[in-house]
Amino acid sequence: MENYVCTVCGYIYDPAExxxxxxxxxxxxxxxxxxxxxxxVCGASKDQFxxx
Amino acid sequence: xxxxxxxxxxxxxxxxxxxxxxxxxxxxxxxxxAEGDPFYYRPRLPDFIAGIVxxxxxxxxxxxxxxxxxxxxxxxEMAAEIDSSxxxxxxxxxxxxxxxxxxxxxxxxxxxxxxxGTDKDGxxxxxxFDDARSIAAQAEKVExxxxxxxxLLGLEAGYGLTRRGLKxxxxxxxxxxxxxxxxxxxxxxxxxxxxxxGFSFYLGARAKEIIGEKAVERLALEDGRVLEGGLVLFSAGxxxxxxxxxxxxxxxxxxxxxxxxxxxxxxxxxxAGDLIEHNGRVYGIWPAALAQGEVAGTNMAGGExxxxxxxxxxxLKVVGVNLTSAGEIDPEGKLPSAVFEAEGGxxxxxxxxxxxxxxxxxxxxxxxxxxxxxLEQETDVSSFLEEMKEGEFDFSKxxx
Numbered sequence: 001m002e003n004y005v006c007t008v009c010g011y012i013y014d015p016a017e018x019x020x021x022x023x024x025x026x027x028x029x030x031x032x033x034x035x036x037x038x039x040x041v042c043g044a045s046k047d048q049f050x051x052x
Numbered sequence: 053x054x055x056x057x058x059x060x061x062x063x064x065x066x067x068x069x070x071x072x073x074x075x076x077x078x079x080x081x082x083x084x085x086a087e088g089d090p091f092y093y094r095p096r097l098p099d100f101i102a103g104i105v106x107x108x109x110x111x112x113x114x115x116x117x118x119x120x121x122x123x124x125x126x127x128x129e130m131a132a133e134i135d136s137s138x139x140x141x142x143x144x145x146x147x148x149x150x151x152x153x154x155x156x157x158x159x160x161x162x163x164x165x166x167x168x169g170t171d172k173d174g175x176x177x178x179x180x181f182d183d184a185r186s187i188a189a190q191a192e193k194v195e196x197x198x199x200x201x202x203x204l205l206g207l208e209a210g211y212g213l214t215r216r217g218l219k220x221x222x223x224x225x226x227x228x229x230x231x232x233x234x235x236x237x238x239x240x241x242x243x244x245x246x247x248x249x250g251f252s253f254y255l256g257a258r259a260k261e262i263i264g265e266k267a268v269e270r271l272a273l274e275d276g277r278v279l280e281g282g283l284v285l286f287s288a289g290x291x292x293x294x295x296x297x298x299x300x301x302x303x304x305x306x307x308x309x310x311x312x313x314x315x316x317x318x319x320x321x322x323x324a325g326d327l328i329e330h331n332g333r334v335y336g337i338w339p340a341a342l343a344q345g346e347v348a349g350t351n352m353a354g355g356e357x358x359x360x361x362x363x364x365x366x367x368l369k370v371v372g373v374n375l376t377s378a379g380e381i382d383p384e385g386k387l388p389s390a391v392f393e394a395e396g397g398x399x400x401x402x403x404x405x406x407x408x409x410x411x412x413x414x415x416x417x418x419x420x421x422x423x424x425x426x427l428e429q430e431t432d433v434s435s436f437l438e439e440m441k442e443g444e445f446d447f448s449k450x451x452x
Binding site: 007008009036038040041042043044045048 | 063066067070074093095096109110112113338339342
């Protein structure tokens with residue numbers, strides 16, 4: 001599974017860790033996160049992420 | 053159909069708009085914003101000053117985003133007046149809008165201390181994109197800048213200027229950097245690192261007067277020293293924007309008082325972001341404003357969400373250098389501790405009665421997770437006191 005990086009603030013989404021505070025379980029692939037999820041650090045939308 | 057009005061389009065206001073639209077596809081949403089730019093990531097303004105990012109790169113929701121969601125965004129047009137009994141807002145242009153739910157998300161402004169001469173050209177504080185544009189334009193013309201306030205945000209802004217090639221003279225009231233995050237030795241290490249980047253420091257000093265004909269030319273300090281510089285940047289904290297809240301008689305202390313749903317003392321009026329006081333706390337930080345915007349937006353649209361406060365992160369970047377500290381940092385260096393110092397790095401682990409009590413990692417990251425685990429479990433690490441002073445220490449030993 002690949003990491004994705006937020007192009008606005010630099011936060012890295014690591015599928016192994018997920019984003020449990022926002023309901024994304026560890027082990028969730030970036031592609032499987034719902035489209036209304038936003039960057040937990042800056043609030044950027046999912047389409048503002050790039051493969052690391 | 054419900055009418056929503058949001059005053060302010062920063063982290064809280066823009067996030068609330070998104071949440072309202074997710075929950076209510078029909079309602080009318082109107083936003084007033086003092087700024088001329090749509091929702092952007094304020095913490096990266098120093099990078100704009102440095103000349104390494106442009107506005108589109110740090111824009112979080114552009115004008116198309118609002119238009120495609122039928123959100124009526126009034127940029128550069130603030131709400132002038134609220135009539136909360138009639139549930140109406142009058143804009144600066146004199147138009148009147150009715151509302152069922154109103155969100156005050158007016159944020160905060162930079163505090164400028166009462167130093168004579170702040171009205172001269174070339175004196176700034178960094179808060180908005182317009183501020184950043186003005187500072188960047190002035191930075192083109194001068195070689196020396198004076199930064200008043202050496203806290204985290206000030207140093208970040210100063211770092212933007214040093215990366216543009218300016219010399220930055222920092223005037224700080226405390227006699228050391230970052231007293232809350234760093235012990236004395238660590239603060240001194242950080243200062244050395246910053247000096248290599250183009251900063252110089254005037255610690256334990258106070259600004260007395262900004263001098264110059266029409267534009268700033270120099271700054272006089274209380275102790276008699278005079279600093280040359282064609283740009284003065286204040287970084288002396290922020291103050292919540294409370295005018296509209298006070299105008300309609302909301303309960304206000306340090307900030308606008310809200311309950312856990314982020315409703316103010318008046319039914320139908322909500323507040324989120326840097327202007328609010330929740331459980332006695334005024335946060336003034338980005339992640340808190342995002343979380344509050346989500347809660348307020350959800351509740352305004354008829355949902356049920358509670359704000360439970362925001363944890364302050366203990367990990368941050370100072371001018372590109374990682375700094376993580378937690379627990380007892382032993383600011384004066386009086387407790388047993390394992391200190392390791394290297395080129396570009398500083399690490400300190402503090403023990404109280406043999407147990408892991410706190411740590412500082414500057415420019416180093418290996419071992420933070422293990423130290424945090426040992427801190428949470430109050431692990432007895434006394435047998436590793438000497439070993440932990442070695443750069444190569446195997447931190448997995450702490451969690452076995």
